[in-house]
Amino acid sequence: MDQAPEPMISDRVIINGVVKPMTLSAEGQLRWSDRSLDVEKEVLGFAVEGSKIKIRSVVETSAGFCCGDSRGSLTRKSFNFEPSSLDSLRVWCEKLQQYIDSLGRPKRLFVLVNPYGGKKFASKVFIDVVKPLMEDANIEITVQETKHQGHAKEVASTLELAKYDGIVCVSGDGILVEVVNGLLERSDWNNAIRMPIGLVPAGTGNGMAKSLLDSVGEPCAPANAVLAIIRGHKRSLDVATISQGHAKFFSVLMLAWGLVADIDIESEKYRWMGSARIDFYAIKRICSLRKYNGAIKFVPAPGYESYGEAVNDEVGVATSDSESVKAHGYGYQGPDLDIKNLSWRKISGPFVSIWLHNVPWGAEETMAAPDAKVVLSSFYD
Numbered sequence: 001m002d003q004a005p006e007p008m009i010s011d012r013v014i015i016n017g018v019v020k021p022m023t024l025s026a027e028g029q030l031r032w033s034d035r036s037l038d039v040e041k042e043v044l045g046f047a048v049e050g051s052k053i054k055i056r057s058v059v060e061t062s063a064g065f066c067c068g069d070s071r072g073s074l075t076r077k078s079f080n081f082e083p084s085s086l087d088s089l090r091v092w093c094e095k096l097q098q099y100i101d102s103l104g105r106p107k108r109l110f111v112l113v114n115p116y117g118g119k120k121f122a123s124k125v126f127i128d129v130v131k132p133l134m135e136d137a138n139i140e141i142t143v144q145e146t147k148h149q150g151h152a153k154e155v156a157s158t159l160e161l162a163k164y165d166g167i168v169c170v171s172g173d174g175i176l177v178e179v180v181n182g183l184l185e186r187s188d189w190n191n192a193i194r195m196p197i198g199l200v201p202a203g204t205g206n207g208m209a210k211s212l213l214d215s216v217g218e219p220c221a222p223a224n225a226v227l228a229i230i231r232g233h234k235r236s237l238d239v240a241t242i243s244q245g246h247a248k249f250f251s252v253l254m255l256a257w258g259l260v261a262d263i264d265i266e267s268e269k270y271r272w273m274g275s276a277r278i279d280f281y282a283i284k285r286i287c288s289l290r291k292y293n294g295a296i297k298f299v300p301a302p303g304y305e306s307y308g309e310a311v312n313d314e315v316g317v318a319t320s321d322s323e324s325v326k327a328h329g330y331g332y333q334g335p336d337l338d339i340k341n342l343s344w345r346k347i348s349g350p351f352v353s354i355w356l357h358n359v360p361w362g363a364e365e366t367m368a369a370p371d372a373k374v375v376l377s378s379f380y381d
């Protein structure tokens with residue numbers, strides 16, 4: 001028969017004036033009376049208050065404080081217990097900290113808040129959800145509100161990364177893309193792009209937050225996103241390189257040409273509508289569809305080789321263009337690929353819309369590419 005592993009600490013403590021046995025097991029279960037907490041999942045942190053220890057946790061209830069999602073809302077809860085002596089208090093603190101430290105959670109985060117994104121509620125999301133949960137988790141945060149378009153990119157391109165364990169964007173997808181571009185334009189991009197980036201949905205579309213949370217069965221709500229960040233859960237993502245003349249951009253969410261791009265860009269003037277601006281403008285554009293002439297050249301993924309028609313020498317022109325761009329920059333210059341020798345295929349227009357996706361969800365309600373996978377990270381582990 002398997003023997004239960006030794007507890008990290010087993011003690012008698014005072015809870016609500018009554019002496020009770022309490023245990024922290026090697027698997028991170030904190031047990032007392034008929035109750036228990038899973039430290040990895042439910043405990044954010046702890047604090048010493050006089051002779052007591054306050055455990056700060058988050059539990060699922062049917063009506064929580066901060067999620068706005070009816071499925072298992074999350075509620076902050078704390079409870080106190082009093083070890084029998086100062087020595088015992090010190091040992092409890094050591095053991096709890098030791099277990100929490102073993103979970104690889106972030107300790108210092110740089111938080112970007114876009115007060116302009118979505119329905120302009122990112123600052124409220126930060127104050128009501130992000131800040132309290134991160135304080136409960138004893139995470140040291142440095143906050144920067146974005147002041148203008150491109151500000152998040154500027155910050156990411158110059159930030160002293162060694163001071164932080166991650167960058168958190170309380171925003172829509174636009175700020176995430178700016179941060180990725182800022183990190184990749186640095187001369188130390190190779191190291192910088194390893195910086196974990198967290199996303200708390202507070203924008204119009206929130207396609208990335210939805211894709212990440214949905215991949216682990218969580219609702220796309222600010223509190224669930226903050227919890228994933230606090231727990232240090234990570235995924236690696238592909239980056240697409242876009243060359244346009246001598247300019248280079250990087251994309252992690254999607255690339256759009258035609259209808260979807262028009263809706264995204266031209267609906268800016270209806271930003272006051274919040275998320276509804278996209279639906280409203282989509283209907284307007286669909287009622288008077290435009291057509292775009294052009295051709296898409298692509299290298300098919302395994303299993304998709306029959307799509308489009310074969311192309312041979314035309315791709316070589318694009319190669320020499322991108323090589324001349326390579327010589328000028330000092331940040332990331334795109335993947336080292338021998339693109340001349342790949343099996344290119346082509347689909348010719350006119351097109352109504354081209355939409356390329358890295359992750360399944362383009363927005364919270366739009367699963368545009370169900371087969372795009374958000375894979376478990378091996379990058380940081």
Ligand SMILES: Nc1ncnc2c1ncn2[C@@H]1O[C@H](COP(=O)(O)OP(=O)(O)OP(=O)(O)O)[C@@H](O)[C@H]1O
Nearest residue numbers: 117118146147148149150171172173174175203204
């Ligand atoms: N203070 C500011 N004033 C004006 N624009 C800003 C400010 N801060 C950031 N921006 C810009 O706001 C844009 C939208 O940001 P964000 O992604 O947070 O919200 P969003 O509403 O989801 O937008 P989208 O869905 O278009 O990405 C970004 O392109 C960013 O550059």
